[in-house]
Amino acid sequence: MRLILEKIEKRVGSEQQLYPLSMNIQPNTVNILLGATLAGKTSLMRLMAGLESPSSGKILVDGVDVTGQSVRKRNVAMVYQQFINYPSMSVFDNIASPLKLRGEKNIDAQVRALASRLHIDAFLTRLPAELSGGQQQRVALARALAKRAPLILLDEPLVNLDYKLREELRDELSSIFANSESTVIYATTEPGEALLLGGHTAVMDAGQLLQYGSTAEVYHRPASLNVARAFSDPPINLFSGNMIGSGAIVQLTDALEIPLSQALPNTGRVTIGLRANAFRVNPRPGDLALPGEVELAEISGSDTFLHANTVIGNVVVQLTGVHFFDIGATLELYVQPDHAYIFDAQGALLLSPRYAVISTGSGV
Amino acid sequence: MAQIDLDLAHAYRPNPQSDADYALLPLKMRFRDGGAYALLGPSGCGKTTMLNLISGLVTPSHGAIRFDGEDVTVLSPQQRNIAQVFQFPVIYDTMTVAENLAFPLRNRNVSPTQIKRRVGQIAEMLEISHQLNQRGAGLTADAKQKISLGRGLVREDVSAVLFDEPLTVIDPHLKWQLRRKLKQIHRELKLTLIYVTHDQVEALTFAEEVVVMTRGRAVQTGSAEALFERPQHTFVGHFIGSPGMNFLPATYRDGKIQIGDYLVAHGLDISADLLAQAEAFTLGIRPEYVELSAEGALGSIPIFITRVQDVGNYWMLTGAVSTGSDMKSFTVRARLNAESCVPKANEVVWFKLVGAHTRFYKNEELIA
Numbered sequence: 001m002r003l004i005l006e007k008i009e010k011r012v013g014s015e016q017q018l019y020p021l022s023m024n025i026q027p028n029t030v031n032i033l034l035g036a037t038l039a040g041k042t043s044l045m046r047l048m049a050g051l052e053s054p055s056s057g058k059i060l061v062d063g064v065d066v067t068g069q070s071v072r073k074r075n076v077a078m079v080y081q082q083f084i085n086y087p088s089m090s091v092f093d094n095i096a097s098p099l100k101l102r103g104e105k106n107i108d109a110q111v112r113a114l115a116s117r118l119h120i121d122a123f124l125t126r127l128p129a130e131l132s133g134g135q136q137q138r139v140a141l142a143r144a145l146a147k148r149a150p151l152i153l154l155d156e157p158l159v160n161l162d163y164k165l166r167e168e169l170r171d172e173l174s175s176i177f178a179n180s181e182s183t184v185i186y187a188t189t190e191p192g193e194a195l196l197l198g199g200h201t202a203v204m205d206a207g208q209l210l211q212y213g214s215t216a217e218v219y220h221r222p223a224s225l226n227v228a229r230a231f232s233d234p235p236i237n238l239f240s241g242n243m244i245g246s247g248a249i250v251q252l253t254d255a256l257e258i259p260l261s262q263a264l265p266n267t268g269r270v271t272i273g274l275r276a277n278a279f280r281v282n283p284r285p286g287d288l289a290l291p292g293e294v295e296l297a298e299i300s301g302s303d304t305f306l307h308a309n310t311v312i313g314n315v316v317v318q319l320t321g322v323h324f325f326d327i328g329a330t331l332e333l334y335v336q337p338d339h340a341y342i343f344d345a346q347g348a349l350l351l352s353p354r355y356a357v358i359s360t361g362s363g364v
Numbered sequence: 365m366a367q368i369d370l371d372l373a374h375a376y377r378p379n380p381q382s383d384a385d386y387a388l389l390p391l392k393m394r395f396r397d398g399g400a401y402a403l404l405g406p407s408g409c410g411k412t413t414m415l416n417l418i419s420g421l422v423t424p425s426h427g428a429i430r431f432d433g434e435d436v437t438v439l440s441p442q443q444r445n446i447a448q449v450f451q452f453p454v455i456y457d458t459m460t461v462a463e464n465l466a467f468p469l470r471n472r473n474v475s476p477t478q479i480k481r482r483v484g485q486i487a488e489m490l491e492i493s494h495q496l497n498q499r500g501a502g503l504t505a506d507a508k509q510k511i512s513l514g515r516g517l518v519r520e521d522v523s524a525v526l527f528d529e530p531l532t533v534i535d536p537h538l539k540w541q542l543r544r545k546l547k548q549i550h551r552e553l554k555l556t557l558i559y560v561t562h563d564q565v566e567a568l569t570f571a572e573e574v575v576v577m578t579r580g581r582a583v584q585t586g587s588a589e590a591l592f593e594r595p596q597h598t599f600v601g602h603f604i605g606s607p608g609m610n611f612l613p614a615t616y617r618d619g620k621i622q623i624g625d626y627l628v629a630h631g632l633d634i635s636a637d638l639l640a641q642a643e644a645f646t647l648g649i650r651p652e653y654v655e656l657s658a659e660g661a662l663g664s665i666p667i668f669i670t671r672v673q674d675v676g677n678y679w680m681l682t683g684a685v686s687t688g689s690d691m692k693s694f695t696v697r698a699r700l701n702a703e704s705c706v707p708k709a710n711e712v713v714w715f716k717l718v719g720a721h722t723r724f725y726k727n728e729e730l731i732a
Contacts, residue, residue, distance in 0.1 A: 219674075301605040
């Protein structure tokens with residue numbers, strides 16, 4: 001399905017929920033709406049679903065103007081954060097309900113196939129209340145998929161589940177989406193979730209669409225400081241500096257200069273962005289050394305997030321695996337100059353890291 | 365403060381018959397005096413039951429609890445001298461912050477000078493000194509929870525301080541600062557702290573020793589490093605790390621490890637006897653330690669790549685390997701540095717799966 005939004009906006013009273021935005025949504029793949037709470041993700045989804053009408057602008061589905069058409073007339077499936085199932089129906093009947101509504105044949109086989117795909121085939125005769133939260137959300141997802149709607153809207157569907165369940169379900173969902181004929185819109189507040197799901201990403205902030213493109217492209221080449229902020233977890237480390245000379249060097253502090261991989265027009269004041277994985281604890285040739293002090297090492301298992309206070313300010317560093325650092329210990333961090341993002345005084349991207357090869361066409 | 369010894373089991377219903385009837389299966393465990401512990405596991409694993417048994421909110425159906433060798437099994441939380449911090453703030457809105465912090469001490473007839481000193485010390489540690497004269501009512505949830513933490517930590521004579529998911533209400537961006545505070549406080553006050561959470565970052569960051577629990581059992585107690593490097597149980601390999609450890613069925617033959625059709629020379633300094641005796645076992649390796657290798661390289665097998673993900677800070681490769689008589693397909697993941705040169709989906713590449721970081725399991729337990 002091809003969904004096109006043309007200059008749509010949404011005002012409620014004096015409140016501007018969405019500023020005018022246009023999107024040509026990538027069909028038959030997953031499209032992520034990424035942004036903090038109140039960024040406008042849910043408002044946008046409600047317009048896409050037809051639950052509400054835009055204050056102005058047009059919505060086109062496969063070339064047909066559906067602006068103002070109610071949700072009933074559109075073929076949309078939606079899954080919310082809360083697990084919504086029919087409490088008095090068995091899991092089987094919950095999944096079968098959209099199929100029955102359509103008067104489908106071989107309902108039994110279809111329900112079983114979906115249930116096995118989402119690993120709930122052992123619970124088909126139970127009631128939703130007898131299942132765990134994760135299983136209940138799988139039922140809601142199975143029902144949405146059973147609808148085989150050309151447009152599937154998922155509003156933070158994994159947010160209420162614990163992290164191992166989220167990991168498993170996210171994995172299953174992304175492989176289901178990859179082989180699906182539906183256009184999927186998936187709202188999340190988590191950059192990591194967007195990256196794991198792949199597809200395309202729209203970054204939203206305070207009712208505005210900041211950037212839309214392939215997920216890897218938006219991540220590696222954020223058009224602005226605000227996109228880089230919204231699309232970095234742990235947060236991107238930001239420092240202000242001044243371009244000096246012919247624009248090939250940025251001065252961070254009196255003692256530290258960053259040579260740029262290519263000379264830029266000297267625009268004076270700039271912001272330097274260094275993502276958490278740009279730093280190391282072992283030097284490589286050409287690295288800048290940043291002496292500092294450990295504030296805390298947070299350990300997730302796969303990663304250690306080191307918070308340190310350095311000569312250029314506070315930084316968060318992501319290291320693979322488990323590493324111990326004593327609070328207050330001194331250390332030296334290293335960073336390659338060409339891992340730096342440079343933004344101008346207005347926040348527009350001037351330079352992105354050289355290593356960030358954009359991987360178009362990777363994934364499934 | 366006290367050393368806490370558990371030698372018990374707990375079932376909420378009478379006459380437990382099978383393992384499933386126990387919220388906590390029989391276990392022996394020692395919490396060191398002054399140690400920082402976390403009880404970590406998914407919901408229903410028994411961690412909250414264990415916390416409630418330690419505090420005295422629940423009396424074990426079998427066995428005993430000792431504090432410094434003394435049997436406290438039937439004593440109440442007050443008698444055991446336990447301080448607790450819960451998920452949600454427990455403070456008096458009409459009292460000032462200082463009065464809230466002083467409350468547990470007043471109840472125990474501590475002298476006013478001592479109260480003043482201790483409240484000042486705790487407020488300083490939690491960086492809430494500037495709020496001491498404010499009433500509880502107008503404070504944010506974050507600030508209230510900080511005060512609850514302070515109330516839990518204010519008494520010097522407690523046997524232990526127990527925390528039940530105490531950072532739930534804290535804004536995600538502020539969590540790390542409170543984790544840091546808790547670590548510093550532990551270092552300075554040297555209290556015995558026991559912390560329940562389902563969040564691995566919380567547990568691994570806070571605790572010197574993490575107790576990983578599943579289905580009523582404590583499957584491993586160890587440092588973050590031990591849980592990551594040497595999971596004693598496949599559940600720990602799976603639960604710690606994201607994604608968890610890769611597991612593949614394997615057998616031992618003629619001094620080599622057989623994975624599917626491939627006989628792998630390992631070059632490892634492992635006890636061949638252990639693997640030979642085990643015959644069939646499970647090989648475990650973390651995605652962080654899987655490397656791309658040359659065709660036929662030591663410890664390596666060919667893998668059919670099914671998916672290549674640019675996860676921003678690193679690459680995630682997913683591959684398939686067919687093993688066993690039924691040629692069941694197993695998934696193997698590799699996590700590679702963002703600067704790596706990666707293959708494409710549908711290519712066959714060699715993964716090094718057997719090396720210094722490979723572990724071997726039989727019936728879910730580590731054997732080598």
